[in-house]
Amino acid sequence: MTIAACLIAGAALGVAIGWWLWPVEYVNTTPDTLRRDYLDDYIVMVATAYEVESNLDRARERLRLLNPTEPEAPLAELVERLVAAGGSPTDIARLNRLLDALRAASPLPTPAPLK
Amino acid sequence: MGSARRIILLLAFIAGLALGLLYTWVIEPVELVNTYPALMRSDYRRDWIRLAALSYLADADLERARARLQGMDRQYIAGELDALLEERTTAGRPASELRRLTVLAQTLGVPLPARWSYLHTLLPSPTPMPATPTPTSTPTRLMTVPASRTPSVTSTSTPPAPTQPASPLASPTPVTIAMTPLHTPTPTPTPPLISRLRPVEQTLICEQGLPPHIEVVVQDERGRGVSGVEVWLLWPGGADRAVSGLKPWKGAGYVDFNAGWDVPYSIGVGKLGLPLVNNLKLKPCPTGEGQPPLIGSWHILLKPQ
Numbered sequence: 001m002t003i004a005a006c007l008i009a010g011a012a013l014g015v016a017i018g019w020w021l022w023p024v025e026y027v028n029t030t031p032d033t034l035r036r037d038y039l040d041d042y043i044v045m046v047a048t049a050y051e052v053e054s055n056l057d058r059a060r061e062r063l064r065l066l067n068p069t070e071p072e073a074p075l076a077e078l079v080e081r082l083v084a085a086g087g088s089p090t091d092i093a094r095l096n097r098l099l100d101a102l103r104a105a106s107p108l109p110t111p112a113p114l115k
Numbered sequence: 116m117g118s119a120r121r122i123i124l125l126l127a128f129i130a131g132l133a134l135g136l137l138y139t140w141v142i143e144p145v146e147l148v149n150t151y152p153a154l155m156r157s158d159y160r161r162d163w164i165r166l167a168a169l170s171y172l173a174d175a176d177l178e179r180a181r182a183r184l185q186g187m188d189r190q191y192i193a194g195e196l197d198a199l200l201e202e203r204t205t206a207g208r209p210a211s212e213l214r215r216l217t218v219l220a221q222t223l224g225v226p227l228p229a230r231w232s233y234l235h236t237l238l239p240s241p242t243p244m245p246a247t248p249t250p251t252s253t254p255t256r257l258m259t260v261p262a263s264r265t266p267s268v269t270s271t272s273t274p275p276a277p278t279q280p281a282s283p284l285a286s287p288t289p290v291t292i293a294m295t296p297l298h299t300p301t302p303t304p305t306p307p308l309i310s311r312l313r314p315v316e317q318t319l320i321c322e323q324g325l326p327p328h329i330e331v332v333v334q335d336e337r338g339r340g341v342s343g344v345e346v347w348l349l350w351p352g353g354a355d356r357a358v359s360g361l362k363p364w365k366g367a368g369y370v371d372f373n374a375g376w377d378v379p380y381s382i383g384v385g386k387l388g389l390p391l392v393n394n395l396k397l398k399p400c401p402t403g404e405g406q407p408p409l410i411g412s413w414h415i416l417l418k419p420q
């Protein structure tokens with residue numbers, strides 16, 4: 001009984017330390033953990049920087065930080081949301097241009113041979 | 116109590132502690148959501164600064180750039196702007212573009228290496244200079260004045276007196292002085308403004324299809340939105356941080372937060388999150404007979420007083 005009480009007391013102290021007193025410190029985070037408005041702004045900046053730099057590979061690499069398999073997906077999703085929310089037409093146009101460029105540069109899936 | 120028993124109890128306590136820490140640090144650590152750029156890894160932080168600077172080159176929106184770079188370490192900003200200037204210079208970009216980057220640095224109060232100071236001097240124009248001096252609206256620059264004159268710092272917003280020489284490069288031995296302090300045409304979210312902010316308006320928003328949220332608008336004395344202001348939403352056991360101006364289509368001073376039902380929120384501003392509004396809870400909106408219940412959102416207007 002006393003042993004169990006000591007075990008529980010130790011565990012309670014551990015939880016208190018681990019969650020409140022000394023929680024896991026997050027530094028060195030990645031863009032995909034950003035607050036939604038920062039995340040949206042990150043995507044807008046990637047599209048804007050693409051207009052200045054004309055570097056599609058770099059834009060794709062940046063978007064891969066948000067979605068490694070489908071880098072265009074967050075872009076397309078943001079365009080939809082901005083259009084629905086009445087976002088900046090300039091931003092939407094930039095996002096669309098980058099989206100078009102990414103889709104145009106993506107290799108088309110090879111059609112399966114007919115049997 | 117024997118010493119063996121004491122040791123067993125101590126071991127039980129330590130085992131419990133280890134289990135507790137294992138659970139909270141490894142199995143179920145504090146959830147990581149809603150971070151902000153200053154917490155990112157240094158290479159991502161640098162890229163964020165680079166993206167903000169490139170975006171500023173594209174749209175010349177100083178307020179938006181300020182909001183994007185809010186909270187970033189000045190050394191990082193200085194380093195990245197320096198690298199970008201170097202890169203754009205090597206690429207043969209026009210001086211006007213490079214100058215814009217230095218204006219951004221100065222507006223943010225970021226020191227750049229002295230080698231970029233030439234970008235502030237007026238470049239000799241290949242076209243003939245006008246007979247009378249034209250007042251310039253460039254907010255920051257260095258002015259070249261004749262050595263014989265006593266250098267005096269004047270605001271760039273004041274047009275030059277008619278007795279000024281027609282060309283600022285007319286003197287054979289020029290002296291270059293910095294035109295400080297920096298003047299920008301738009302308000303700066305300085306600590307004095309933050310300390311004077313007070314809630315002046317609190318409106319319940321009742322709109323179907325709108326997720327419950329709390330939106331805050333920061334304005335200056337003239338009613339213009341102020342970007343780059345840190346706004347905190349605090350509640351028991353949690354906090355969320357946002358910076359005004361990241362949704363420019365909603366106004367320079369706009370920021371919003373998702374909100375939950377029956378949670379008492381406080382709203383604060385600045386690095387310390389000084390609370391300006393307390394015990395703010397979402398409220399149901401009045402609805403007609405047979406209509407589904409609707410939770411309202413809050414619109415809070417903060418202005419200096």
